[in-house]
Amino acid sequence: MAEERRGDAEDANHPADPALRRLEAKLDLTLQLLAQALPALAGPSLRPVRLSAVGVRFEGPTGVTAATGALAVLVWQPGDGLPLTLHLPVTCLAQAAGRSWWRFDPLPSGVADLLERHVFRLHRRELAAQRRP
Numbered sequence: 001m002a003e004e005r006r007g008d009a010e011d012a013n014h015p016a017d018p019a020l021r022r023l024e025a026k027l028d029l030t031l032q033l034l035a036q037a038l039p040a041l042a043g044p045s046l047r048p049v050r051l052s053a054v055g056v057r058f059e060g061p062t063g064v065t066a067a068t069g070a071l072a073v074l075v076w077q078p079g080d081g082l083p084l085t086l087h088l089p090v091t092c093l094a095q096a097a098g099r100s101w102w103r104f105d106p107l108p109s110g111v112a113d114l115l116e117r118h119v120f121r122l123h124r125r126e127l128a129a130q131r132r133p
Contacts, residue, residue: 031079053116055103056090066092066100074102078118 050057056074066072070092077085089105107115 051119051122053119055101058100060098066095068092068094072102
């Protein structure tokens with residue numbers, strides 16, 4: 001909900017409320033400090049990926065050799081400030097040249113919708129970052 005509200009606040013039709021911005025910054029800082037204080041929940045090291053609403057591509061060696069069609073569970077932490085993880089079932093599509101492609105297995109409709117919105121927000125942020133000098 002906070003992510004969706006942020007998207008609305010950045011819209012030109014919805015001017016940002018300074019008090020809301022300060023509250024969001026304090027909440028972000030609190031969640032980041034909490035995530036750092038709980039290293040047991042931090043999970044594995046960060047790895048560069050390409051994420052879409054239907055799957056994920058790992059860049060570089062994954063340390064996992066999987067045959068096409070192999071099943072696995074992707075453990076993913078969608079937000080830096082919140083040490084909660086998602087466990088998404090995936091199927092290996094291919095591995096070559098230090099990359100591996102995995103497709104999300106059918107997800108419940110609510111999870112699939114949330115994933116699509118999250119990927120869309122990440123894409124918008126990436127485009128906005130590219131436009132900034």
